[in-house]
Amino acid sequence: MDAVQVVKSSSPPSHEGIHIVRAAIRLLAIFVVFPGTLLIWLMMPTNTYRQIWLPQIRLKASSSTYLGAEGGTILVYTFPILFIAVLGCVYLHLGKKLNNHELKSSSSSSSGTKKNRFAVWKQPMLVKGPLGIVSGIELAFFVMFITLLVWSLSTYLHNKFKNITTQSAAKHHEQVWESKLDSAALVLGLAGIVCLAFLFFPVARGSSVLALFGLSSEGSIKYHIWLGHLVLAFFTAHGLCYIIYWAATEQISQMVIWDKVGVSNVAGELALLSGLFMWATAIPRIRRKMFELFFYTHYLYILFMFFFILHVGIAYACIALPSFYLFLVDRYLRFLQSRTSTRLIFARVLPCETLELNLAKTPGNTLAG
CATH class of the missing domain: 1.20.120 (Four Helix Bundle (Hemerythrin (Met), subunit A))
Structure with missing residues (x-):
């Protein structure tokens, strides 16, 4: 009976920790790594970067056993982008663990406001022009570029x-x-x-x-x-x-x-x-x-x-x-x-000259016939 009572009284696991981790990952990528990378790009054409920053970076990187002569260049230009990509993978992986019901139930009014503020940036800002429909995020990146x-x-x-x-x-x-x-x-x-x-x-x-x-x-x-x-x-x-x-x-x-x-x-x-x-x-x-x-x-x-x-x-x-x-x-x-293969059940040409394919559903895949 005690064991049964413990099972019944146990509450479903909270996803608040996952929300915090995902928010921390996004903050780290968008407000720390990305601005640092942007700063390097802005400084790259200047004499300060070529005469002071880059020689010091190459000097410190060349002394490393693992980086080598070109380690400074790889460290400055390649590593930040790949690091953001890794953070993005973790962010998306954690996001798959959250379904819509759990997101709504675990979101407080304050967190909902933050999400609405971020969602505003996804709304169309420009609908006419050579680039078509442009959201706020796209417009920000376009202006920065x-x-x-x-x-x-x-x-x-x-x-x-x-x-x-x-x-x-x-x-x-x-x-x-x-x-x-x-x-x-x-x-x-x-x-x-x-x-x-x-x-x-x-x-x-x-x-x-x-x-x-x-x-x-x-x-x-x-x-x-x-x-x-x-x-x-x-x-x-x-x-x-x-x-x-x-x-x-x-x-x-x-x-x-x-x-x-x-x-x-x-x-x-x-x-x-x-x-x-x-x-x-x-x-x-x-x-x-x-x-x-x-x-x-x-x-x-x-x-x-x-x-x-x-x-x-x-x-x-x-x-x-x-x-x-x-x-x-x-x-x-x-x-x-x-390379995932599936079995074709039948195929036919409809009167409107459209080819209809009926495919067998394989485990783990959702195929439209």
Whole structure:
């Protein structure tokens, strides 16, 4: 009887602890790690970062047994994003343990107010325009990205151009406009890397990063399109400026040089060609009429990223690799999920020329017939 009474008097487990942990994870990711990463991105074009911060980071990282020479770059650019992704996985895993009934019963009036405040950011803020329907969260990230891009371009150009004088150009046997063209070409490439760093986040459908920030892949795919345009526009301008510079300074032979150390020009040209093929097939008219051409041509992103890494080296590649790595993980997981087979019961063509498939339900899967 005592045992029975204990069982009856025991209350259902509370999920208050899970709510606290999830709130702490979101606060840590959004208000600590993300602002720190954003600060690094804002400081990256400045002389303070290149002359003071980065040498100290590399010095401390190179002394580590595990990080090595490029450890500082990996630590600054790659680790924060992957750490946010891990936090997002834990956040989503804990969220699956909470059903709607338990969420309502465990939420107090104060916590409900906080959720409503966060939900406001998910409401549409813009409904007309080139980006379509834009929520408050998307608008905030859009403004931050445009600010970062404009800041990076202007700061890079200012720092490069202020050191170019008639005397400095004469030391390299160049005119002032040629030296400025050389610097502008480099800055355009750096701006393209900034855009490339965010290119693969929207297309990682199962990304924990998007879910942690209240975004979805379906709603963010339009930003992948615009980022793709920006990436290839900057990289194309980057390549054209260097070709003009080499032609003006009688160094056109640089186009066929593949340096084993430093920047490989041939690898950059191959990466750009791969990107231009993808860009051409992404034109709306071509994409709609020849979707298979668009779809299969987009697999050139493998060559694009491969030659991009060979072109810039691992140090600059680490800036753009985190989102690409998360995209590859997502692609691999979706590949494993697609290997799940099921049995086809019957198929028929309806009078409206629609194919109806009736599939057997397998344990653990929900399939629509």
